Amino acid sequence: MKAEIIAVGTELLMGYIVNTNTAVVSQKLLDMGIGVYYQQVVGDNEERLVEALKLADSRSDLIILTGGIGPTRDDITKFVVAKYYQTELIQDERQWEKIQSYFASQNRQLSETDYFQALTFSDGTSFFNEVGLACGSALHLEINNKSKVVITLPGPPFEMEHMFDHYARDYINAIFHPNSVIESLYLNFFGLGEAQIAIQLDDLITSQSKPTIAIYAKPKLVTVRLTANAYLAQQAQALNQELANIIINRLSSAFLGYGQNYTIEEDVVQLLIQHKKTLSLAESVTGGLVLESLTDIEGVSKVLKGGFVTYTNQAKIDLLKISPQLIEDNSVVSPQVAQAMAEACIKICGTDFALGLTGVAGPDTLEGHPVGQVFIALAQKNSETQVIELNIPNKPRHVIRYQSKNEALNLIRELLKK
Known part of the structure; x- marks a missing residue:
């Protein structure tokens, strides 16, 4: 089967809003084993929306439209879909009650178009919006003994994702996968690029049937998704795990x-907890990114004791007591300064490990050091401090900082894995 996504909204075409909905829906459909063959973006214009719908109708079995179902006169998605497929729009009473209750609680008057949000297809299925006011709607059509499904979802990303997860997914599965379940398993790898992993898995990828293999990449961080369908969830899970074992064996390091x-x-957090070790940070080039990313992890307070963001030379001198002469003799971007930062941090915070990061994120060079040169030090109690150098040329600031963060954490990971 072929799926197509139509994102509706003039603001998307003008660039005022980034079209994240299409990416999210595509990923969710892939997780269900459904391939998205086409994507369209169209403004709030009836003629152009009809053209987009006509094109999608000619080539796709599943059409999902996001946006254009709100309370203004340019929210025309449901009206255009209903007219195109010759169905009526009726009021979803449950959604209309929620809309009225919401306006009453806010002491606001309903406008003449607020009822748009409660409209649904008369011969379709309504998706109640628990986190917003506009309900979604779905049509299941039989054309030449073949199923076609058209779904309208809200534009706000949080509402759209909630509605897809709670209603649209089950609706789609019930129609297109009546006798099977789909399970996905995600394997995560660090230190190898997407191309390197693809080469090592080439024979599995070229011969794939069930499970299917998909690879997603960030800088030096790669996820391999395995997706299998079977009559029972346990069967699909077993198929995924069998292939996962082969892949992990090849890429175990x-x-x-x-x-x-x-x-x-x-x-890293789980390894630190497991080994009962603590960590602190002294960051310059990453500006607190490592600390921020760690504090997103539940339970990190057991192992993360604190740290310093010493973005300037003076901050390194004042907070970490780094010798001004050391900085002058070696440059702030140097293995010596990274080591001094880590060793000062471990002493001040009293932790088992400390990381020190200094470098050049750009856009300009610093003291003769090129953009992308980074030094990372890992200090540990009663052991020699380890220092590595990264060179990440021709990358924007956020990529240099992100990759430096990952490399720093990987130093601890590799040490604790031994």
Whole structure:
């Protein structure tokens, strides 16, 4: 089957709002084993929306429209879909009651168009909006003995995702996968690029049937998604795990762990908890990014004791008591300063480990050092401090900072994995 997504909204075309909905829906459909073949973005214009719908109708079995179902006169998605497929719009009483209650609680008067949000297809299925006011709606059509599904979802990303997860997913599965379940398993790897992993898995990818293999990449952080369908969830899970074992065996040194949203931060925190070790940070080039990313992990307070963001030379001197002469002799971007930052941090915070990061994120060079040169030090009690140098050329600031953060955390990860 072929799926297509139509994002509706003139603000998307003008660039005022980034079209994240299409990416989210595409990923969710892929997780269900449904491929998105086409994507369209169209403004709040009836003629152009009809053209987009006509094109999608000619080539796709599943059409999902996001946006254009709100309370203003340019919210025309449901009206255009209803007219195109020759169905009526009726009021969803449950959604209308919620709209009225909301306006009453806010001491606001309903406008003549607020009822738009409660409209749904008369011969379709309504999706109640628990987190917003505009209900979604779905049509299931049989054309030439073949199913076609058209779904309208809200534009606000949080509402859209909630409605997809709670209603649209089950609706789609019931129609297109009546006798099977789909399960996905996510494997996470660090230190290898997407191309390197693809090469090592090439024979599995070229011969894939069930499960299917998909690879997603960030800088030096790669997720491999396995998706299988079977009559029972346990069967699909077993198929995924069988292939996962083969992949992990091949890439064991880079394997982080399982999970769609698993991160190197989570891996490091769990390892620190397991080994009963503590960590502190002294950051310059990353500006607190490592600390921030770690504090997103539940339970990190057991192992993260604190740290310093010493973005200037003077902050390093005042807060970490780094010798001004050391900085002058070696430059602030140097292995010596990174080591001094880590060793001062471990002493001040009294932790088992401390990281020190200094470098050049750009856009300009610093004291003759090129953009992308970074030094990371890992200090540990009663052991020699380890220092590594990164060179990340021709990358924007956020990529240099992100990759430096991951490399710093990987130093601890590799040490604790031994």
